[in-house]
Amino acid sequence: MTYCIAASLNEGLVLVSDSRTNAGIDNVSTYGKMHAFETSEDRTIVLLSAGNLATTQAVLEQLKRDKIxxxxxxxxxxxxxxxxxQYLGQVSLEKQKQHMDAEGQSAFNPSATFILAGQIGDEPPAAYMIYAEGNNITTSAHTPFLQIGETKYGKPVLDRxxxxxSDLDEAALCCLVSMDSTIRSNVSVGPPIEMVIYRKDSYKLDEYYCFEAENAYMLNLRKSWEATLREAFSRLPSLDKTKSKSLLADL
Known part of the structure; x- marks a missing residue:
């Protein structure tokens, strides 16, 4: 399984991805899901991927060959x-079709989902999620982030x-907490965790982080978040028992 996040904010982008591709009892394998491209000076483009690994690799190779x-x-x-x-969506569709027969069937699921993020020219930084069907969506003022893979565990903190x-550095912390929450609840998502902070109009990816398993900073972040949650929970108003009644009274 996979979990990737792209936060598209006024100040720039925060991109985070895990690296686990298999989490069997005796076989844990990893593969990076964050891919940066060497481009012309007027643009910066990063790709996050989830889904079939063969399709992902084929799409990446095609993008590189087309550029070369x-x-x-x-x-x-x-x-x-x-x-x-749109271009990425078409390439992805073509690579998926290579594994299908004339009736559109395949012996395995070749689908893959991507997040394409970055900045081109004078347009603001942005992020697009490309579905397996080739269509795409972008962020909005109400939902300034995109997720692919195992999204449900890390979504609440992003929503809140x-x-x-949002400040870009604070958004980075939020995305890391989202990732850690997902790792805590799903063994199929795991380190190394990659993160890049892209600042608007910089056209640079020099704020890159890679957190290996048992990374001291990530462990400290987890402990601090859990302690803060426990403290907040202890401050919740007590249940108003004066309004309670017996369930049996309605039977």
Whole structure:
């Protein structure tokens, strides 16, 4: 399983991904799901991936080949990030179809989902989620983040704290807590955890972090978050028992 987050805020982007691809009893394997591209100076593009690993690798290779061969459409020729998302969706569909028969059936599930994030030219930084079907969505003022993979455990903290005007460094902490919450509840998501903070108009990916298992900072973050939650829980108002009645009274 996988968990990836892209927070698209006024100040820039926060991208976080885990690296676990298998979590059997005696076999844990990892594969990076955050992929940065070497592009022209007027753009920065990062790809997060979830789903079939073979499809993901094939899509990445095609994007790289198109760029090297200077194909008519590649990540350096598109004028907008939305165009890059459409291009990625078409490439993904083509790679999935290679594993299907004439009736559109396959012996395995070749689908993959992606988040394409970055900045091109003078347009604001943005993030797009590309579904296995090739279509895409972006963030909104009410939901300034995207998730792929095992999304349910880490969503509550993002819903409560992330806003378009959130401070970028605070958003990074929020995304790390979201990732840690998912790891705590699902063994199929795990380290190394990769994170990049992209600041608007910088066109640089120099704020990159990789947290291995038992990383001291992540352990401290987890302990601090859990202690804060326990303290908050202890301050909740007591249940008003004066309004209670017997369930048997209605039977």
């Amino acid at each position: 061969k200077d194909a008519k459409i590649n990540i350096n020729t598109v004028d907008y990030l939305s165009e890059a998302a 704290f992330l806003k378009p005007d």
